[in-house]
Amino acid sequence: MDLVRIILSVLIPPLGVFLKVGFGKHFWLNIILTLLGYIPGLVHAIWIIARTEPVSA
Template sequence: MGFMADVLLLLITIIFPPFGVFIISGCSVDLLINIALTSLGYFPGHIHAFYLEYVYMQRRDYGILEPYEPAPGVYSDAINTGGRRAYGALVVEETIVA
């Protein structure tokens, strides 16, 4: 995603936090937690959603794939890998020796 897509995601999250979480994680435990926190109060849902988006964007920019250490409180593989889904495949860099 580009800069404008990130800005749009943040604007959507300001208006309705669960929809912003749904965009990055799909239907997951993180979405259910965010819906529960938003129903408890508007600000807990925002804090949780912005934390998930921070983790997502940070890991997307660094290109983290498996094996990865899950972020605290994040249960979705889509967020923990920054949107890159390895589906259990171990990514190994090949070194060519001449």
């Protein structure tokens, strides 16, 4: 499932984060980072998806 999230994150970074954590603080942070630039949003999305421990919303 993480592979699908990463592929979706390459297309739309906030979508991958949303599928991992929902409407939490990481989702909104990713929206802001993506608006500031695609690369920061992409890096943040992949970092959130690749984390092994659960991410708190």
